[in-house]
Amino acid sequence: MERLKKYRFFIIMSAGMGVLYLINSKMGESAFHMTYISLLEMMTILPPVFILLGLLDAWVPKEMMMTHIGDKSGIKGILLALFLGSAAAGPLYGAFPVAAILMKKGAKFSNVLIFIGAWSTTKIPMLLFEMASLGKVFALTRLIVDIPGIIIIAMLIEKIMKKDEIEKIYEEAAKM
Amino acid sequence: MNAIMMYGLAITLLVISSIKDKKKTKGALKKGVNSFLNIFPQMLGILTSVGIIFSFFDADTISKIVGSESGWVGVILSAVVGSITLIPGFIAFPMADMVLKNGGGYMQIGAFVSSLMMVGVMTASLEMKYFGKKLTLVRNIIAFFFSLFVAYIIGRVVV
Numbered sequence: 001m002e003r004l005k006k007y008r009f010f011i012i013m014s015a016g017m018g019v020l021y022l023i024n025s026k027m028g029e030s031a032f033h034m035t036y037i038s039l040l041e042m043m044t045i046l047p048p049v050f051i052l053l054g055l056l057d058a059w060v061p062k063e064m065m066m067t068h069i070g071d072k073s074g075i076k077g078i079l080l081a082l083f084l085g086s087a088a089a090g091p092l093y094g095a096f097p098v099a100a101i102l103m104k105k106g107a108k109f110s111n112v113l114i115f116i117g118a119w120s121t122t123k124i125p126m127l128l129f130e131m132a133s134l135g136k137v138f139a140l141t142r143l144i145v146d147i148p149g150i151i152i153i154a155m156l157i158e159k160i161m162k163k164d165e166i167e168k169i170y171e172e173a174a175k176m
Numbered sequence: 177m178n179a180i181m182m183y184g185l186a187i188t189l190l191v192i193s194s195i196k197d198k199k200k201t202k203g204a205l206k207k208g209v210n211s212f213l214n215i216f217p218q219m220l221g222i223l224t225s226v227g228i229i230f231s232f233f234d235a236d237t238i239s240k241i242v243g244s245e246s247g248w249v250g251v252i253l254s255a256v257v258g259s260i261t262l263i264p265g266f267i268a269f270p271m272a273d274m275v276l277k278n279g280g281g282y283m284q285i286g287a288f289v290s291s292l293m294m295v296g297v298m299t300a301s302l303e304m305k306y307f308g309k310k311l312t313l314v315r316n317i318i319a320f321f322f323s324l325f326v327a328y329i330i331g332r333v334v335v
Contacts, residue, residue: 009221035227054208
């Protein structure tokens with residue numbers, strides 16, 4: 001029963017999709033197709049991300065993480081966070097559990113935010129794809145605006161959040 | 177291509193890890209599987225709802241919203257659509273290209289692509305699970321306005 005409850009949202013939405021199909025079969029098909037593609041993406045791209053997450057948690061010691069991406073890591077930490085996020089694959093929601101592990105291991109808050117920002121928008125393979133679809137000028141303009149943007153946003157969010165609020169997020173992450 | 181690289185990396189490290197320490201590797205795998213199962217039911221529901229929402233926006237409808245004549249209203253609407261939908265990049269970019277060819281403006285497409293990647297209205301509930309309400313709200317609101325800024329720059333640079 002407990003397990004079924006977890007899937008309540010999905011069951012309701014699937015029923016909704018069925019109803020949509022009965023009302024308008026073309027829209028129903030399009031909804032199903034989109035869901036299928038997104039699920040396929042989730043099931044193919046996320047498993048290695050989660051294996052790496054598990055390995056990171058098991059093997060990388062907290063001290064190591066703290067020196068490279070922690071509170072005193074400075075510009076090296078920023079660059080590492082940008083690189084880690086950009087090298088990743090998969091949709092943004094895959095970044096959240098990884099970010100939680102980074103926090104658990106003592107990564108600096110603003111670096112975790114930079115990591116999420118990079119994961120969301122400066123992924124290297126996606127950039128190549130964006131160039132092919134929308135042109136070099138479009139893709140590179142976005143990249144050039146995004147990189148400083150991600151860093152500024154991270155610092156802005158760090159300013160907005162209160163210290164105890166950040167501490168609470170870290171406490172939750174430590175339980176992961 | 178990217179997926180293959182990720183699998184290659186994950187499998188290589190997994191093999192090295194199990195050679196070094198079997199027990200630790202088992203723990204790592206368990207952790208990965210659990211983290212995945214933790215988000216799986218919720219993601220299933222989210223992706224299904226996005227599919228339903230998406231069926232309301234075909235390339236035709238989107239082209240109407242984001243025509244190059246639509247100005248800032250079109251930019252903001254595009255950013256809203258991008259914030260709500262959640263589409264893999266390999267679908268989003270060709271789709272954006274199609275919308276462009278159907279008369280969409282660069283500024284509007286810039287807002288759509290940027291908000292699609294940075295703002296996640298549908299995944300906000302999941303984000304809150306990890307980061308709490310306030311951070312999720314703050315991050316998404318800032319990302320929304322940043323997307324409008326990106327759109328403005330793209331509108332000036334790309335003609």
